[in-house]
Amino acid sequence: MSIIRKVKAVERVFAQLEVETKALSESTGMHCLAGCGRCCMKPDIHANPLEFLPLAFSWFIEGKADEKLVELSSNTSGICLVFKPVHLSDKNGSCGDYVHRGLICRLFGYATSRDKNGERKLVTCNLIKTEQPAAYQAAIDMISNKDEMPSFINYYQRLSQIDFRLANQMLPINEAIKVALHEVMKHYSYRRLPRKRKAS
Numbered sequence: 001m002s003i004i005r006k007v008k009a010v011e012r013v014f015a016q017l018e019v020e021t022k023a024l025s026e027s028t029g030m031h032c033l034a035g036c037g038r039c040c041m042k043p044d045i046h047a048n049p050l051e052f053l054p055l056a057f058s059w060f061i062e063g064k065a066d067e068k069l070v071e072l073s074s075n076t077s078g079i080c081l082v083f084k085p086v087h088l089s090d091k092n093g094s095c096g097d098y099v100h101r102g103l104i105c106r107l108f109g110y111a112t113s114r115d116k117n118g119e120r121k122l123v124t125c126n127l128i129k130t131e132q133p134a135a136y137q138a139a140i141d142m143i144s145n146k147d148e149m150p151s152f153i154n155y156y157q158r159l160s161q162i163d164f165r166l167a168n169q170m171l172p173i174n175e176a177i178k179v180a181l182h183e184v185m186k187h188y189s190y191r192r193l194p195r196k197r198k199a200s
């Protein structure tokens with residue numbers, strides 16, 4: 001499958017997740033706090049290269065691939081390169097490329113995984129738990145009622161179906177972005193460059 005087709009396939013998965021997380025947010029009232037980027041400030045976020053293929057592709061067609069590779073290689077903080085803090089020492093900030101954020105960024109807060117006993121649990125942040133207790137409880141009730149909710153395993157499996165190799169390398173987030181960028185650059189090293197896509 002070509003890089004463009006993979007990017008489009010990943011974007012379709014993201015679009016489906018967007019519908020599900022919006023529905024969850026509307027039915028529970030759960031929502032991320034405006035300007036809060038604390039989950040992005042963790043230095044131990046892991047992701048796979050495929051979920052960052054749309055981001056890497058967009059950088060490539062904008063002519064930023066080499067510059068971003070240098071930035072990724074010199075980033076020693078472990079914090080996602082895409083994160084843009086309000087101030088350098090600030091825990092508030094936001095994603096610098098929200099449209100192209102990865103799957104982990106879309107699932108965290110709004111999706112379930114299985115605990116060691118196989119029970120579904122909501123993977124969300126402490127701020128949502130403590131500052132939106134009614135909404136959090138509504139989500140827990142949905143799990144108890146066996147209602148449909150986005151699930152980590154389900155969405156990562158969907159990515160595996162697009163490209164098993166790229167979807168099954170769990171790496172520190174900046175490494176995952178770097179591998180995605182290399183993948184795009186390698187693909188176009190001996191192919192005609194894509195035309196710039198229209199902004200959607």
Ligand code: SF4
Nearest residue numbers: 040080082083095105
């Ligand atoms: S891509 Fe954006 S949302 Fe995801 S961790 Fe990086 S800054 Fe946060």
